Amino acid sequence: MTAPALLRESGHPPVGSRGPRLVTGVALWVWFGVAVVFLFSPIVTAIAYSFNAGVAGKQTSAFTGFSWDWYSQAVSDPTIRQATETSLVVAFWAAVIAVLIGTILGFELARNPNRTVRRLLAALTYILLIVPDTVLGVSLLLFYTETRIPLSEFTLIAALTPPAISVVAFVIRARVLTLDPQIEDAASDLGASRLATLRLVVLPQLGPAIAAAAIIAYTFAFDNVVIANFLSTPTVNVLTVYLYGTLQYGATPAVYATATLIFAATIVVLALAALLLRTTVRFRARRGD
Amino acid sequence: MPVFCWGAAKGGRVRRNTGDHVLAAIPLAWLAVLFLVPLGFTLVYSFGTSGFGSVTLGFSLDNYAQALGPLYLETFLRTLAFAVGSSAACLVFAYPIAYAIARRSGRFKIVAFALILVPYLASLLIRVMSWQILLAQGGPLERMLRSIGLLHSPLTILDSIPAVVIGTIAVYLPIAVIALAVVLDRIPPEVIEAGHDLGASPSATFFTVILPLSRPGIATAALLTAVPMLGELVIPVLLGGNKGLFLAQAISAQYVQSQNYALGSAMVVLLVIAIAVIVALLVRLTRGFDATGGEPGRPERAKRVEG
Numbered sequence: 001m002t003a004p005a006l007l008r009e010s011g012h013p014p015v016g017s018r019g020p021r022l023v024t025g026v027a028l029w030v031w032f033g034v035a036v037v038f039l040f041s042p043i044v045t046a047i048a049y050s051f052n053a054g055v056a057g058k059q060t061s062a063f064t065g066f067s068w069d070w071y072s073q074a075v076s077d078p079t080i081r082q083a084t085e086t087s088l089v090v091a092f093w094a095a096v097i098a099v100l101i102g103t104i105l106g107f108e109l110a111r112n113p114n115r116t117v118r119r120l121l122a123a124l125t126y127i128l129l130i131v132p133d134t135v136l137g138v139s140l141l142l143f144y145t146e147t148r149i150p151l152s153e154f155t156l157i158a159a160l161t162p163p164a165i166s167v168v169a170f171v172i173r174a175r176v177l178t179l180d181p182q183i184e185d186a187a188s189d190l191g192a193s194r195l196a197t198l199r200l201v202v203l204p205q206l207g208p209a210i211a212a213a214a215i216i217a218y219t220f221a222f223d224n225v226v227i228a229n230f231l232s233t234p235t236v237n238v239l240t241v242y243l244y245g246t247l248q249y250g251a252t253p254a255v256y257a258t259a260t261l262i263f264a265a266t267i268v269v270l271a272l273a274a275l276l277l278r279t280t281v282r283f284r285a286r287r288g289d
Numbered sequence: 290m291p292v293f294c295w296g297a298a299k300g301g302r303v304r305r306n307t308g309d310h311v312l313a314a315i316p317l318a319w320l321a322v323l324f325l326v327p328l329g330f331t332l333v334y335s336f337g338t339s340g341f342g343s344v345t346l347g348f349s350l351d352n353y354a355q356a357l358g359p360l361y362l363e364t365f366l367r368t369l370a371f372a373v374g375s376s377a378a379c380l381v382f383a384y385p386i387a388y389a390i391a392r393r394s395g396r397f398k399i400v401a402f403a404l405i406l407v408p409y410l411a412s413l414l415i416r417v418m419s420w421q422i423l424l425a426q427g428g429p430l431e432r433m434l435r436s437i438g439l440l441h442s443p444l445t446i447l448d449s450i451p452a453v454v455i456g457t458i459a460v461y462l463p464i465a466v467i468a469l470a471v472v473l474d475r476i477p478p479e480v481i482e483a484g485h486d487l488g489a490s491p492s493a494t495f496f497t498v499i500l501p502l503s504r505p506g507i508a509t510a511a512l513l514t515a516v517p518m519l520g521e522l523v524i525p526v527l528l529g530g531n532k533g534l535f536l537a538q539a540i541s542a543q544y545v546q547s548q549n550y551a552l553g554s555a556m557v558v559l560l561v562i563a564i565a566v567i568v569a570l571l572v573r574l575t576r577g578f579d580a581t582g583g584e585p586g587r588p589e590r591a592k593r594v595e596g
Contacts (some may be wrong), residue, residue, distance in 0.1 A: 101316045
């Protein structure tokens with residue numbers, strides 16, 4: 001490839017290329033605008049229709065009047081409360097396991113010295129990322145049934161980990177690839193044991209990535225519908241499965257209110273996380289890490 | 290002194306290597322128990338004979354004959370067409386968006402990215418259920434289309450395949466945009482300038498330089514959308530009227546309602562085979578399968594995953 005500076009001096013843009021460029025630019029941004037409207041319209045609709053009075057307690061496609069009632073109903077409904085509680089607990093433990101195992105996996109994807117092992121792990125991680133939840137859900141249902149493991153919160157937590165692990169692993173791997181292995185070599189040269197190197201050198205550098213991965217894993221586990229749908233029982237009922245069931249038999253505006261509340265909570269948590277990550281990065285930059 | 294350092298570094302590397310072999314076993318064991326073994330169960334049971342809620346193991350191909358028989362073959366083919374078609378539509382929609390973000394957004398790149406990503410952060414249900422309202426008869430879309438004179442009869446797409454396709458594209462669009470934008474962002478500007486300088490028109494530059502260079506992104510985006518779409522359950526159930534349009538609904542019905550685990554397992558195996566074929570085709574299409582890793586110093590990591 002010739003030096004770009006040379007090209008800029010010797011060549012000049014073809015005559016009249018600015019006009020078409022402007023036209024394609026405008027066309028591109030119009031297209032972009034259409035996409036943004038398309039992507040936001042369901043969310044805006046959900047928020048708007050959570051205030052819809054509805055007809056006979058059911059959601060309607062026409063806006064019949066403004067009402068706050070659905071929010072108080074969503075907050076006080078014992079089934080929704082119970083399901084939310086279960087969801088929070090299940091997602092928490094699934095995220096904890098996913099972060100522990102996914103971090104190891106992500107590290108190994110980047111650093112395992114054996115090429116075959118790396119490829120095997122990478123193939124497994126990719127497959128888990130794309131395999132439909134239906135496949136995971138029903139095969140685990142079959143597995144649990146035939147090995148006579150009774151369905152419980154534990155089996156649900158375990159079932160939610162594989163897809164979350166693959167996402168965590170990719171986040172961690174991307175970060176590990178940017179680390180300088182020489183720093184770790186330097187640490188061991190200076191007498192640090194392998195564990196001390198991991199604790200004092202590697203983990204602090206991975207900190208923000210692990211925090212980000214933890215949040216993603218949590219939302220993954222919390223939002224999962226399909227796996228939870230196959231593995232939930234009358235006693236272990238998570239929020240998404242409850243909402244999914246209600247939506248199939250005529251949604252109530254209370255469902256929209258609940259979904260809006262979850263969305264608001266998600267945005268608040270993610271904003272806090274982003275803020276936390278930024279301050280951590282700044283703090284590190286100031287310290288010169 | 291240098292000699293000592295060299296030796297110590299080598300020693301450190303050896304110690305790290307042995308530790309890493311043990312570490313790799315932890316995720317492998319966990320995923321084996323919760324993913325590979327259950328998948329193995331599914332494969333074994335797909336050859337069994339089913340009673341109500343119980344399966345007699347053996348080697349029978351009856352389940353496959355039934356799964357590919359007249360009743361379900363149509364479902365299987367419809368699912369394939371749906372996944373390939375929706376994925377293609379998603380990519381066509383996503384490409385200009387990704388191009389705008391990666392190459393034309395300048396210092397607003399993060400804002401443009403966020404506008405596409407924020408909807409993706411909302412839970413799946415909130416993004417799907419609202420289409421029940423938007424696409425309904427007498428709903429907002431119908432009123433809008435009528436007011437601008439594009440529609441004169443009631444809108445009847447809810448509870449049919451078009452509604453499922455619209456909902457599916459809305460759900461998967463951000464993933465396709467990200468996969469494409471990551472690759473488009475990495476095309477060096479010099480290459481495109483070279484195209485212009487050598488006399489290529491903007492459209493010729495696009496088709497001979499940019500599009501071929503973005504092939505890994507296209508393959509990744511196709512993979513990340515088409516494969517999950519093959520097993521999509523929630524969107525067809527909520528927007529397709531729950532009429533058992535697609536394979537995932539048929540599988541779910543076998544496991545949950547009919548309790549015919551053997552037939553359900555055979556359908557899962559067929560689904561996994563379809564996935565494997567798509568993955569193999571796309572991996573072959575490009576060696577740059579890996580979108581996130583791969584830097585000049587470590588070429589072996591940028592290569593495809595499957596051996």
